Amino acid sequence: MSSMCGIIGVKGKSNSSQLVLKGLKRMEYRGYDSWGIAMANRKLKVVKEVGKISDVAIRPFIIDGSQLAIGHTRWATHGLVTKENAHPHLSCNGEVAIVHNGIIENYQELKKELIEKGHKFRSATDSETIAHLIEENLNKGFPEAVRLAFSRLQGRNAMCAISTSSHELVGARNGSPLIVGLNDTDAFIASDIPAFLENTRNIAYLDDLEMAVFDKSVKFFDVMTGKPVQKKIEHISWNIEQAKKGDYPHYMIKEILEQTQSIERAAKQDKRQLLGIAKEIRKAKGSFLVACGTSGYAAMEAQYFFSGIAGKHLNSVVGSEFSSFRHFLTPKSLIIAISQSGETADTLEAVDVARKMKSRVISIVNVMGSSLARQSDHFFLTNAGPEICVCSTKAFTSQLSVLLLLAYASAGKLSEGISLLQDTADQVKLMLNDGFLAKLRKLSASLAQKDDIYVIGRGLNYPIALEAALKIKEVSYIHAEGFAAGELKHGVIALVEKGTPCIAFVSNDEHRQATLSGAIEMKSRGGFIIGISPEQDEAFDAWIPVPDAGNAQPLVNVIPAQLLAYYLAVARHLDPDKPRNLAKSVTVK
Numbered sequence: 020m021s022s023m024c025g026i027i028g029v030k031g032k033s034n035s036s037q038l039v040l041k042g043l044k045r046m047e048y049r050g051y052d053s054w055g056i057a058m059a060n061r062k063l064k065v066v067k068e069v070g071k072i073s074d075v076a077i078r079p080f081i082i083d084g085s086q087l088a089i090g091h092t093r094w095a096t097h098g099l100v101t102k103e104n105a106h107p108h109l110s111c112n113g114e115v116a117i118v119h120n121g122i123i124e125n126y127q128e129l130k131k132e133l134i135e136k137g138h139k140f141r142s143a144t145d146s147e148t149i150a151h152l153i154e155e156n157l158n159k160g161f162p163e164a165v166r167l168a169f170s171r172l173q174g175r176n177a178m179c180a181i182s183t184s185s186h187e188l189v190g191a192r193n194g195s196p197l198i199v200g201l202n203d204t205d206a207f208i209a210s211d212i213p214a215f216l217e218n219t220r221n222i223a224y225l226d227d228l229e230m231a232v233f234d235k236s237v238k239f240f241d242v243m244t245g246k247p248v249q250k251k252i253e254h255i256s257w258n259i260e261q262a263k264k265g266d267y268p269h270y271m272i273k274e275i276l277e278q279t280q281s282i283e284r285a286a287k288q289d290k291r292q293l294l295g296i297a298k299e300i301r302k303a304k305g306s307f308l309v310a311c312g313t314s315g316y317a318a319m320e321a322q323y324f325f326s327g328i329a330g331k332h333l334n335s336v337v338g339s340e341f342s343s344f345r346h347f348l349t350p351k352s353l354i355i356a357i358s359q360s361g362e363t364a365d366t367l368e369a370v371d372v373a374r375k376m377k378s379r380v381i382s383i384v385n386v387m388g389s390s391l392a393r394q395s396d397h398f399f400l401t402n403a404g405p406e407i408c409v410c411s412t413k414a415f416t417s418q419l420s421v422l423l424l425l426a427y428a429s430a431g432k433l434s435e436g437i438s439l440l441q442d443t444a445d446q447v448k449l450m451l452n453d454g455f456l457a458k459l460r461k462l463s464a465s466l467a468q469k470d471d472i473y474v475i476g477r478g479l480n481y482p483i484a485l486e487a488a489l490k491i492k493e494v495s496y497i498h499a500e501g502f503a504a505g506e507l508k509h510g511v512i513a514l515v516e517k518g519t520p521c522i523a524f525v526s527n528d529e530h531r532q533a534t535l536s537g538a539i540e541m542k543s544r545g546g547f548i549i550g551i552s553p554e555q556d557e558a559f560d561a562w563i564p565v566p567d568a569g570n571a572q573p574l575v576n577v578i579p580a581q582l583l584a585y586y587l588a589v590a591r592h593l594d595p596d597k598p599r600n601l602a603k604s605v606t607v608k
């Protein structure tokens with residue numbers, strides 16, 4: 020019924036619907052089940068379809084000439100993917116259209132109340148409730164009606180609404196992102212900056228329970244009190260070229276290859292800040308690393324970094340499980356939350372839990388101005404640039420870079436960490452040559468019809484084994500599992516049959532022999548061993564040579580796994596940028 024999506028509103032000189040359509044195309048990574056646009060002239064015109072917005076031609080929209088439009092690209096969480104459930108949704112009188120991102124937790128109660136008042140619902144979504152709630156108070160003026168409606172919603176939500184009678188656009192947020200963009204002719208409001216980056220880099224971030232009203236100019240208000248709020252207009256450094264695919268066939272390969280630059284950028288952190296946070300980590304009574312998915316594996320990797328480099332124990336917990344450990348939190352605890360988007364609901368909920376216990380929150384985020392960055396006592400930007408592919412690649416190695424620096428800073432060896440990362444960035448540049456890519460492409464072609472792939476690693480390579488398996492699952496839909504190499508003999512090895520591909524991360528570290536033993540055990544059961552290692556070994560049926568990077572080995576090792584996943588998807592004729600059932604920012608619980 021509800022959705023986790025991309026929303027946009029434009030009030031412009033003309034052709035707002037065209038700008039909305041372009042914006043939706045740029046936000047398609049947030050959802051691609053269905054899409055819809057409402058344009059307001061004297062009457063509302065609504066277009067909605069099931070399917071991908073990328074397949075829609077802009078041309079028919081150009082002639083519309085509307086000054087006011089909103090749009091939505093949907094990733095359904097509970098309800099069916101149908102035209103009726105696609106946004107925008109309208110009020111009964113057809114005067115108001117809304118688009119929504121989030122889940123209205125109290126929608127059943129609101130819907131019942133509205134039905135009793137005579138409202139007719141046309142969809143099975145929670146979102147439609149907003150249009151009818153606004154309609155209830157239209158006599159108080161459109162912005163006020165939106166404010167009253169939004170203040171009644173429970174849960175993490177963001178919305179945009181337009182009205183044909185007042186000719187205004189209103190956006191409001193509480194827990195889901197909304198950013199305002201302004202240029203001389205057009206005003207935008209959207210879930211993410213790339214939606215309007217082509218038109219402006221002057222932006223204002225809405226905070227929770229704030230709304231923006233676009234009339235002749237833009238004004239900001241507090242949702243609960245209705246009082247005006249002053250907002251700073253900021254200039255952002257991202258440019259549209261970074262958010263475009265360029266000559267690459269997919270964002271995924273573009274972003275994997277950008278790691279030749281992004282690791283270096285992530286390493287350029289303010290030394291004073293790194294040392295300050297390292298001091299806090301040393302002093303804290305209990306430090307937790309919190310994140311989800313790929314960022315969750317970065318958090319897990321950081322445990323190994325801190326243990327091995329700084330002799331410090333940090334606990335990594337996935338965002339959705341964090342509340343179970345709240346009893347250990349005090350004002351002296353420190354939480355390091357990691358997120359590419361800075362909008363992942365499970366991570367934000369974990370931060371809420373920590374805040375309630377008055378613990379300090381530090382975050383590592385890629386998206387400037389994101390909710391997580393704004394809710395933290397201090398944040399580090401990973402500077403990976405826009406990551407558009409649903410599947411996270413360059414953001415991961417950038418997170419690892421910052422975490423590695425923090426571990427070195429905590430050990431009092433920051434300069435050593437900085438030079439290690441510089442060397443690693445240089446090694447990655449050399450590694451990503453045409454021959455290396457061709458080798459992985461060829462290997463993937465030979466694995467493309469397999470049903471299962473197993474991945475093993477020990478120590479620093481254990482989280483990388485998990486991340487490699489996640490990458491393969493996400494984009495190629497081949498069942499892949501990552502294991503701690505030592506766990507094989509405790510049960511997992513029962514899965515290995517003749518020809519089963521097994522990837523082994525074998526580094527020049529204390530775990531080399533033990534990991535090789537695991538690889539040989541699998542080989543003895545018929546496993547086809549793919550060694551990702553600085554050195555060849557007779558256990559390997561295929562060898563992917565990687566540079567020896569010491570403590571930065573995880574950054575180097577994950578890249579061939581990302582490439583393997585990418586080429587597997589391509590060999591299976593799948594679109595790696597839009598994996599089924601997934602969306603880039605998981606802004607719902």
Ligand code: M6R
Nearest residue numbers: 312313314358359360363410411
């Ligand atoms: O934006 P975040 O880093 O908080 O996102 C966390 C996960 O949703 C994300 O890493 C997800 O697992 C990706 N699909 C991984 O490729």
